[in-house]
Amino acid sequence: xxxxxxxxxxxxxxxxxLMAYLAKEQExxxxxxxxxGESAWNGVRELKPQVALLDIRMxxxxxxxxxxxxxxxxxxxxxxxxxxxxxxxYVLSSLRAGARGYVLKSSTAETLSRAIRIxxxxxxxxxxxxxxxxxxxxxxxxxxxxxxxxxxxxxxxxGLSGKEIAAQLYxxxxxxQTHLASIYDKLGARNKTESMLLALKYGxxxxxxxxx
Amino acid sequence: xxxxxxxxxxxxxxxxxLAATDLVYSQMSVKNLARSYVESFTExxxxxxxxxGSDPTRxxxxxxENYNLSLGLYTYLGLGxxxxxxxxxxxxxxxxxGSEGLSRLFLSSGENFPMGSAKEIYDxxxxxxxxxxxxxxxxxxxxxxxxxxxxxPGFTTRALYLWPILxxxxxxxxxxxxxxxxxxxxxxxxxxxxxxxxxxxxxEVPAERPFDAISELQKLxxxxxxxxxEAISRVxxxxxxxxxxxxxxxxxxxxxxxxxxxxxxxxxxxxxxRIHLARLPSNDADDTKRELDLAENIxxxxxxxxxxxxxxxxxxxxELGLDQALTELTERQSVQYGVRIFLDVDEGLELSExxxxxxxxxxxxxxxxxxxxxxxxxxxxxxxxxxxxIELCVQDDGHGFDMAEGGTAGLRVEGHRGLxxxxxxxxxxxxxxxxxxxxxxxxxxxxxxP
Numbered sequence: 001x002x003x004x005x006x007x008x009x010x011x012x013x014x015x016x017x018l019m020a021y022l023a024k025e026q027e028x029x030x031x032x033x034x035x036x037g038e039s040a041w042n043g044v045r046e047l048k049p050q051v052a053l054l055d056i057r058m059x060x061x062x063x064x065x066x067x068x069x070x071x072x073x074x075x076x077x078x079x080x081x082x083x084x085x086x087x088x089x090y091v092l093s094s095l096r097a098g099a100r101g102y103v104l105k106s107s108t109a110e111t112l113s114r115a116i117r118i119x120x121x122x123x124x125x126x127x128x129x130x131x132x133x134x135x136x137x138x139x140x141x142x143x144x145x146x147x148x149x150x151x152x153x154x155x156x157x158x159g160l161s162g163k164e165i166a167a168q169l170y171x172x173x174x175x176x177q178t179h180l181a182s183i184y185d186k187l188g189a190r191n192k193t194e195s196m197l198l199a200l201k202y203g204x205x206x207x208x209x210x211x212x
Numbered sequence: 213x214x215x216x217x218x219x220x221x222x223x224x225x226x227x228x229x230l231a232a233t234d235l236v237y238s239q240m241s242v243k244n245l246a247r248s249y250v251e252s253f254t255e256x257x258x259x260x261x262x263x264x265g266s267d268p269t270r271x272x273x274x275x276x277e278n279y280n281l282s283l284g285l286y287t288y289l290g291l292g293x294x295x296x297x298x299x300x301x302x303x304x305x306x307x308x309x310g311s312e313g314l315s316r317l318f319l320s321s322g323e324n325f326p327m328g329s330a331k332e333i334y335d336x337x338x339x340x341x342x343x344x345x346x347x348x349x350x351x352x353x354x355x356x357x358x359x360x361x362x363x364x365p366g367f368t369t370r371a372l373y374l375w376p377i378l379x380x381x382x383x384x385x386x387x388x389x390x391x392x393x394x395x396x397x398x399x400x401x402x403x404x405x406x407x408x409x410x411x412x413x414x415x416e417v418p419a420e421r422p423f424d425a426i427s428e429l430q431k432l433x434x435x436x437x438x439x440x441x442e443a444i445s446r447v448x449x450x451x452x453x454x455x456x457x458x459x460x461x462x463x464x465x466x467x468x469x470x471x472x473x474x475x476x477x478x479x480x481x482x483x484x485x486r487i488h489l490a491r492l493p494s495n496d497a498d499d500t501k502r503e504l505d506l507a508e509n510i511x512x513x514x515x516x517x518x519x520x521x522x523x524x525x526x527x528x529x530x531e532l533g534l535d536q537a538l539t540e541l542t543e544r545q546s547v548q549y550g551v552r553i554f555l556d557v558d559e560g561l562e563l564s565e566x567x568x569x570x571x572x573x574x575x576x577x578x579x580x581x582x583x584x585x586x587x588x589x590x591x592x593x594x595x596x597x598x599x600x601x602i603e604l605c606v607q608d609d610g611h612g613f614d615m616a617e618g619g620t621a622g623l624r625v626e627g628h629r630g631l632x633x634x635x636x637x638x639x640x641x642x643x644x645x646x647x648x649x650x651x652x653x654x655x656x657x658x659x660x661x662p
Contacts, residue, residue, distance in 0.1 A: 010474075011474065011478035011481075011482070013478060013479060013481075013482035013510055013513070014478050014481050014482045014485065016482070017481075017482045017485030017486060017489070018485065020485070020486075020489050020503075021485065021488075021489070024489075024492065024494070057473070084473065084477050084478060084481050105481045105485070106480075106481045106484040106485070108488045109488055109489065109492065
């Protein structure tokens with residue numbers, strides 16, 4: 001079973017490197033290679049690959065915009081983001097736009113292959129410093145978070161401020177802070193974005209819930 | 213201010229108070245004078261009648277001029293002869309002698325007159341008289357003496373009244389003048405002072421409002437308003453300069469960050485990928501060697517790219533002088549952009565560091581613009597000294613642009629800072645920049661340092 005792919009990255013050297021990664025895997029079939037956002041979007045529409053590897057930052061259309069357009073037009077294409085550094089905010093906005101994961105360009109060929117297989121199967125792949133911290137104990141599951149904490153986390157993930165969350169749940173802002181602190185502790189996160197990515201990774205929340 | 217106003221106000225008020233007191237005392241002294249006159253005059257007549265027998269029909273009114281100092285003065289001044297009225301009545305109140313009108317007035321007044329002391333009464337016309345009664349003829353007669361106040365005021369009394377009235381009017385006049393001064397000078401001055409001290413300079417101007425004051429103060433306020441407007445425009449200039457500076461700084465940071473992201477960062481990422489590929493267990497020796505060769509090439513390219521970035525940020529060849537620096541710059545740019553650049557710098561130019569830097573940056577920017585916006589193929593860069601100073605000229609054969617629409621300021625508003633950056637560079641170095649461009653005729657950038 002082969003997987004049809006396109007690769008969009010504006011930097012020739014990294015694109016060449018990624019192509020070399022992909023060439024090592026028999027089951028990957030790269031149907032298109034693009035150096036800018038516009039042509040990548042055209043490639044997505046015409047070639048309808050199973051997986052589109054999209055650089056987040058590109059001239060013309062950026063990866064997040066292409067991902068959003070894929071979702072809007074309901075194309076049967078899974079977007080997997082490529083980034084050159086671990087910018088969680090970009091990652092989060094691409095997940096909100098409909099991406100099924102992200103991979104660092106500097107990761108190994110095995111990691112890239114694994115990510116592609118996972119998203120092609122409909123899974124979610126999150127690579128990053130965050131992902132690396134749990135790499136060792138893949139089956140490790142975090143201390144379970146309470147229903148209330150889960151609620152707070154979801155609202156925070158949707159971009160609500162502490163005040164707004166407090167108002168929506170009829171609790172005090174201080175209580176919201178306490179819940180968030182407890183969530184960070186349980187997930188081992190250092191900030192809100194990280195806690196959301198970890199929650200996604202551990203399956204504490206579903207991507208669909210974030211997108212609601 | 214308060215004490216000054218008080219000290220200005222005090223004298224006229226003092227004068228008016230003094231005048232009023234004086235008036236009251238004058239009135240009192242005239243009254244006393246009239247009383248003592250009437251009293252002594254009545255008493256004298258009564259005694260005279262007694263001395264000459266009590267037949268009233270034979271009464272002769274004696275001359276009295278010598279009996280009283282005040283009356284003497286009166287006569288002496290020759291004012292009105294003998295003031296006063298005299299009448300004699302018997303014990304039944306029948307007038308025997310003298311003014312019947314006075315007898316009637318006395319009888320009808322119903323007042324009680326203690327012997328020999330005078331009082332003021334009014335007749336039916338409201339005229340005031342000082343009247344005294346003295347018994348005579350062994351109690352059979354009463355001598356009534358009176359002066360009419362209407363006839364009384366001679367020169368002395370008039371003078372007595374006139375002085376305080378004059379003084380009072382002068383006091384009143386100066387008080388009114390001072391009031392005017394207060395209204396037109398002091399109050400507006402205080403308001404103006406308050407306005408100036410409470411104004412947020414550079415933020416607001418004095419409100420449009422009627423300002424009732426002497427013309428000098430009005431002009432002062434106009435000047436103050438103008439200065440306030442000036443301050444606002446100055447502040448806004450400073451602010452826009454600051455925001456320009458901050459904007460330029462931020463834009464530079466963004467550009468450097470993007471350059472690093474798009475250049476070295478990607479190169480190093482590619483390098484890591486090649487190392488990963490070289491390590492793959494499925495490799496044979498050739499594969500590994502190929503990947504390592506590629507990795508080395510990438511590393512070399514990275515070094516070159518980073519060196520280029522450093523050179524762009526702070527060119528090391530600036531220290532070699534303008535000629536060398538421009539040669540280095542234009543050679544790099546001609547390779548980078550694929551254009552021909554003809555450089556001609558006068559020999560022996562000794563330029564300060566700041567002028568060298570300004571010319572260098574202007575050429576850098578101008579060539580970039582010529583290529584990017586003008587799509588020029590040939591660029592001529594000349595630096596020469598003439599009688600006006602040192603002139604830099606960058607001429608291209610690109611398609612030029614329309615200068616008419618707002619000049620560099622207009623371009624800046626649209627986000628094109630290149631031209632105004634060059635202008636500022638030249639101004640900072642003590643020179644000026646002139647840009648000549650017409651659509652289809654290329655662009656000429658001239659920088660002159662006098």
